[in-house]
Amino acid sequence: MSTYVLVHGAWHTGKELEPVATLIRAAGHEALTPTIRGNRPGDPRTIGLPEATQSIIDFLLENGLREIILVGHSYAGMIITGVADRVQDRIRRLVYWNAFVPNDGESVIDMVPPQYAELFNAIAAERGDGSVVLPFPIWREAFINDADLDTAERAYRALNPHPLRTLTDRIALRVNPSDMAIAKSYINCTEDTSLPHHYPWHPRLSQKLGLFRLVQLAGSHELCFSNPARLAHAILEAGRD
Amino acid sequence: MSTYVLVHGAWHTGKELEPVATLIRAAGHEALTPTIRGNRPGDPRTIGLPEATQSIIDFLLENGLREIILVGHSYAGMIITGVADRVQDRIRRLVYWNAFVPNDGESVIDMVPPQYAELFNAIAAERGDGSVVLPFPIWREAFINDADLDTAERAYRALNPHPLRTLTDRIALRVNPSDMAIAKSYINCTEDTSLPHHYPWHPRLSQKLGLFRLVQLAGSHELCFSNPARLAHAILEAGRD
């Protein structure tokens, strides 16, 4: 029995990972789905990456969790890297699922194509509360390309505005991921075009882990909606010893 | 119910896409398989890209087709791009299936490795009627690598000589694909080596579409022969809203 902590991506909460967690529990493990500060209902959308990261550290400490498999999706690659840099002794393995892998001093915005930075800045300027949202056409075509329209629309309605500062803040790390003395896996969904394939998640970002275990599977960036069972299976293959 | 118009690649006719069209019809849609001018029995093999493109525009107009999903295979990426530039109001979505994506002024020959250009010129010079054919070893190993020898030979016998000018003519576009205000999908068969993987269909050519939906599946360039059912399924995933 292992303990899986699943950390959601931008615009999501832990709730969207519950179907995956349920399947991991059915395989005999513990699975927890905290929501990062800044994505909870009522949270200010002006918080930055340090507060977001601290909220997951607090979750681990308050629940006395140890020997965990810490899984991060997309933006949460920043979070789990920051958590590992602070409380490495509580983590058995890091699992990045189409997630950002930062070195010290890097932000999410540093790892995406420049047009995303422009888009996010323009949307945040229009909204004025510090948050960004994702336009539906980009969501439908580039994030959840493997689902039917009903699923894409239902999932879109579950999203919440995301604090832009968490995407522009540069991470402060004592140790870069490749030098962390901890097991690491990278799950790559092969139809994930949320980052374009000429500037991809894997191997461009995954290789920053140094030695890591690759698990690949068919699916888009939002496999948690389009096929939670396939995703749960991949997380178990990535998380086992 | 949607209307799918499936446009074949070089050396093919619409007939070779009939097994795929039959499966799309079985899913409740209309599916049509016109043959491009230059590939019909008796056609002169000296025609160029404008006449080839016009023949598909004529087909849409004569049949009063609207709201179509226009699918192009390989060479037909040139055709559907040219058609969309002229009668965009009739098209609901463009679907490129391992197809060329041209910008204004580009030809097929501009998008393939130089050795193909040399090969085509040599073969056309020898044939002397304006057409090129594909040598069987290239067909068997690089185009239909996922089929058995019987299927490869049977499919090869169905091919017809292709007008070289359609591959060397530069397309004239008012709007490049990335700027067309129309939905787009790209189907990528992951074992398609008709273009070598160090100079691939996707993402090298697909990224010229701007925002597009990626659908990937196992198979060679000639999945219409080796697995029409798998191809039909992918076309439906690519073509839905």
Added chain:
Amino acid sequence: MSTYVLVHGAWHTGKELEPVATLIRAAGHEALTPTIRGNRPGDPRTIGLPEATQSIIDFLLENGLREIILVGHSYAGMIITGVADRVQDRIRRLVYWNAFVPNDGESVIDMVPPQYAELFNAIAAERGDGSVVLPFPIWREAFINDADLDTAERAYRALNPHPLRTLTDRIALRVNPSDMAIAKSYINCTEDTSLPHHYPWHPRLSQKLGLFRLVQLAGSHELCFSNPARLAHAILEAGRD
């Protein structure tokens, strides 16, 4: 009925390919699994690439084998290329399975990232008998990432120390693979990270074959342990005419 000769990679013997050979035989073919000189129990670990290659040529001659499908895994890409250069008339098709493809004058070490060269030299210096072994963490995460821990440990115990000189010797070829007048296939396991995906087996090395047939399938570098049936199926697709 065809004759398949399966040549193992570094640290292996023919015995580890027996489950695959059994499945190929069940499909109606002959399948043989010689062990390369230098990897047999009691062999000196100081031999080089010429002696290793000669041992497989001897095997073919002693057994009077002709019209063979010669399959090489990983390091054995060096072996089957060298064999084909010497006794091409006995070979119907070369099949590289995530294998090195050398041109005249190249060694294995020339085709891997520099950190492998450093690692191998350090390990060989420590062992002092001319051989290298693979550290378990690299084996588990980068070579057999698709298996469970029990399979990974069991397979690791089957490995034998490998002669370093066979990896540093430069091959002498009369004809480079792309110019060999012989059919060729390349099998690529898509989760094989024994070479990192930013410096991959395919298409970086496969393209040196010139015209070849690609067969891809899910799996790690050590699919012979994690899924021999899937591998046998791919070898049959790669080996048929």
